[in-house]
Amino acid sequence: MLxxxxxxxxxxxxxxxxxxxxGSAVLLFGGVLVVVGHLASTWGAGTTFEEREMARxxxxxxxxxxxxxxxxxxRERWEASKARKAAREARKSG
Incomplete structure (x- = not known):
């Protein structure tokens, strides 16, 4: 890189x-290439898919x-509500 x-x-x-x-063209395009090269040098340093999934x-x-x-x-509230509803239904029909 250096x-x-x-x-x-x-x-x-x-x-x-x-x-x-x-000189301006070389400065501009060369600078872009140097920056892209620097970013690409750390491309593979990230975590793998499996590591990220294990963390999740x-x-x-x-x-x-x-x-x-x-x-x-x-769950207790739901079961109590279900029992009350069943009791109401039993009183209506019975």
Missing amino acids: IGAVAWVALTVAAFSADPIL ARRRKQKYEANAGNRAKD
Whole structure:
């Protein structure tokens, strides 16, 4: 990466000494290539799909376990509501 940046600076100086328009083109396009090269040098350093999925699974599991009490309370409410509804239906029909 450093060699490419040094070559770009040297070519830019040489191109500016020959022609300012050519030097501007070398400066612009060479700079873009140096930046793209720098960004591409760290392309593969990220996490893999499997690592990200394992992290998501751990977070989901923690969240699920943290909300276990709320789910149990909701289940009790739902069952109580279902029992009240069944009692009302039994009184109506019976």
